[in-house]
Amino acid sequence: xKKVEINRxxxxxxxxxxxxxxxxxxxxxxxxxxxxxxxxELIGDCIACGxxxxxxxxxxxxxxxxx
Amino acid sequence: MKFEMPESLKKxxxxxCPGCGHGIIHRILSEVIDELNIREKIIAVAPVGCAVFxxxxxxxxxxxxxxxxxxxxxxxxxxxxxNKVVFTYQGDGDLAAIGGNxxxxxxxxxxxxxxxxxxxxCYGMTGGQMAPTTMPNQVTTTTTQGRTEEDGYPMKxxxxxxxxxYVHYLERVAVxxxxxxxxxxxxxxxxxxxxxxxxxxxxxxxxxxxPTAWYQTPVESLQMIEDTISKAFxxxxxxxx
Amino acid sequence: MIKLMKGNNALVEGSISAGLDAYFGYPITPQNExxxxxxxxxxxxxxxxxxxxxxxxxxxxxxxxxxxxKKALTxxxxxxxxxxxxxxxxxxxxxxPTVIVxxxxxxxxxxxxxxxxxDYFQAVKGGGHGDYKMIVLTPSNVQEMYxxxxxxxxxxxxxxxxxxxxxxxxxxxxxxxxxxxELAKYPDEDEVFNASDWALTGCKNxxxxxxRSLIMEEGALTEHNYKLLEKFNKMEVEVDFEEVxxxxxxxxxxxxxxxxxxxxxxxxxxxxxxxxxxxLRPKTVFPFPSKRIAALADAGKKFMVVEMSSGQMVxxxxxxxxxxxxVQFYGIPGGGVPEVETIISKVKNMM
Numbered sequence: 001x002k003k004v005e006i007n008r009x010x011x012x013x014x015x016x017x018x019x020x021x022x023x024x025x026x027x028x029x030x031x032x033x034x035x036x037x038x039x040x041e042l043i044g045d046c047i048a049c050g051x052x053x054x055x056x057x058x059x060x061x062x063x064x065x066x067x
Numbered sequence: 068m069k070f071e072m073p074e075s076l077k078k079x080x081x082x083x084c085p086g087c088g089h090g091i092i093h094r095i096l097s098e099v100i101d102e103l104n105i106r107e108k109i110i111a112v113a114p115v116g117c118a119v120f121x122x123x124x125x126x127x128x129x130x131x132x133x134x135x136x137x138x139x140x141x142x143x144x145x146x147x148x149x150n151k152v153v154f155t156y157q158g159d160g161d162l163a164a165i166g167g168n169x170x171x172x173x174x175x176x177x178x179x180x181x182x183x184x185x186x187x188x189c190y191g192m193t194g195g196q197m198a199p200t201t202m203p204n205q206v207t208t209t210t211t212q213g214r215t216e217e218d219g220y221p222m223k224x225x226x227x228x229x230x231x232x233y234v235h236y237l238e239r240v241a242v243x244x245x246x247x248x249x250x251x252x253x254x255x256x257x258x259x260x261x262x263x264x265x266x267x268x269x270x271x272x273x274x275x276x277x278p279t280a281w282y283q284t285p286v287e288s289l290q291m292i293e294d295t296i297s298k299a300f301x302x303x304x305x306x307x308x
Numbered sequence: 309m310i311k312l313m314k315g316n317n318a319l320v321e322g323s324i325s326a327g328l329d330a331y332f333g334y335p336i337t338p339q340n341e342x343x344x345x346x347x348x349x350x351x352x353x354x355x356x357x358x359x360x361x362x363x364x365x366x367x368x369x370x371x372x373x374x375x376x377x378k379k380a381l382t383x384x385x386x387x388x389x390x391x392x393x394x395x396x397x398x399x400x401x402x403x404x405p406t407v408i409v410x411x412x413x414x415x416x417x418x419x420x421x422x423x424x425x426x427d428y429f430q431a432v433k434g435g436g437h438g439d440y441k442m443i444v445l446t447p448s449n450v451q452e453m454y455x456x457x458x459x460x461x462x463x464x465x466x467x468x469x470x471x472x473x474x475x476x477x478x479x480x481x482x483x484x485x486x487x488x489x490e491l492a493k494y495p496d497e498d499e500v501f502n503a504s505d506w507a508l509t510g511c512k513n514x515x516x517x518x519x520r521s522l523i524m525e526e527g528a529l530t531e532h533n534y535k536l537l538e539k540f541n542k543m544e545v546e547v548d549f550e551e552v553x554x555x556x557x558x559x560x561x562x563x564x565x566x567x568x569x570x571x572x573x574x575x576x577x578x579x580x581x582x583x584x585x586x587x588l589r590p591k592t593v594f595p596f597p598s599k600r601i602a603a604l605a606d607a608g609k610k611f612m613v614v615e616m617s618s619g620q621m622v623x624x625x626x627x628x629x630x631x632x633x634x635v636q637f638y639g640i641p642g643g644g645v646p647e648v649e650t651i652i653s654k655v656k657n658m659m
Contacts, residue, residue: 014085
């Protein structure tokens, strides 16, 4: 089953993916990345719709088979 | 559908502001390039503006044109290298302000190139000044009381160029929602295919978010396009001769 | 094959035999024959010709072609060349081989359409922004208008730098005998013109490339400037000039282009009446023959510099002479043509 994968270093926490996720399973994490940004993290069951991938401006999200 | 980074994009973080539309456009453009398998035939022309650094992210041959001149640079590259795929990627200042005459005559000659025109109704790189596309009453760093008549009216490039006989394809799209982004990708693909089939001049105008210069959050800027900008700049096909 | 031709037309033939791939131009007197003749000849040769919407478009088009390693040339006259300055600076910054022809006219402003030499500073000292140099060749007859495009392209590709052919309206419009001989090949020409290791040709079988002059990393642009400066200094070896009986000369007449033709008459006349004068004609004004002029100054020669301007090249002569001997100037700006008789009388006063 495909699942969202987030590149914590690329994420700038713009919040767009959180906005467009139809099942609201994305949220701002507590940790910091090296740029001092709280990257987004998965907090529920991704339905692999890809909307977050479509709307991420920072090449930070992919939705892939998690082997 | 595949939701994985396209080959034509270099694996690197990019410099655009959080929520900037450029990142999305770079990606869907690269997806199209992968799908059409033309990466190795491309000579792209980057503008002066936020996307001047496009070549740091695009994994295909790219040159940088002086401000406003990409259509001329692309015209000459295409005419002397007809079997290459040549496109420009320009902002509203680059294309419609300083480069207006080059845009006009490149279109008028029906050059077999493709122009990707990113319209974010402001000058992003220089800090958010008024652009030719800035809307009435829109506040920018040079229209601090909002754009008035004396600053001119928003320039509608697709409508403007649609009266030119040799222009083949004009479409305005947006990247402020998943659905719109998919449509934008389809328009980009069609425009690129036009060039591959020698159909002549194609331009895709892409409404893009610029949260920083709009004094908005990235999420609010999605709505700004939905509620305001796409009203001033209606989406759709303006020419497909 | 010997023909009677205008300078402008000879330049077109020379460009074509130099292997020109593309020409872009915009109408402006006194260089129109170049654009017109290119429109016929380039199409006959199956090569790219385009009349553009402005000189801004033309210069950016040769910029684009140079990106792909091919030979492109544009021509214009003074006001049009002024419009090209920004992109010429980009060409130097990006290290692109291009050839720009300026058939100078009277200035400043719209000026007039007769020959002039008021664009020397713009060409030699850099009319665009930033520290850069351009090799500048100065033809003074129709034969050189035929031969110089080949040399210009060779130097442009050798140094990966814009090269200007700085002519003027007189040379452009003048009709003279020209030998449309096969232009000699430079020994390393094939290698010099081979751009495959840097040009943008589509990244098949190699990693992608980008060519740009925006260099933002801390200190990187300074480093790039030093690299360019080294290249500009190396151009010194390309200096070229014609020199006649300067050894026993008391006064050396110095002039380029049309002014060189005028001072040559004065030179012959003065020599006939027993005056020891010499003649020195720069065929490149960058690199400028400073070393040679300095040597002549060391040998006690005086100089009479003649230009169709208010005096621009004379400053480079003065820089070379550094006050060691007398440097006089006689020139007429605004499209005027210096008089042989005036030169003769002025030189006599220097004796």
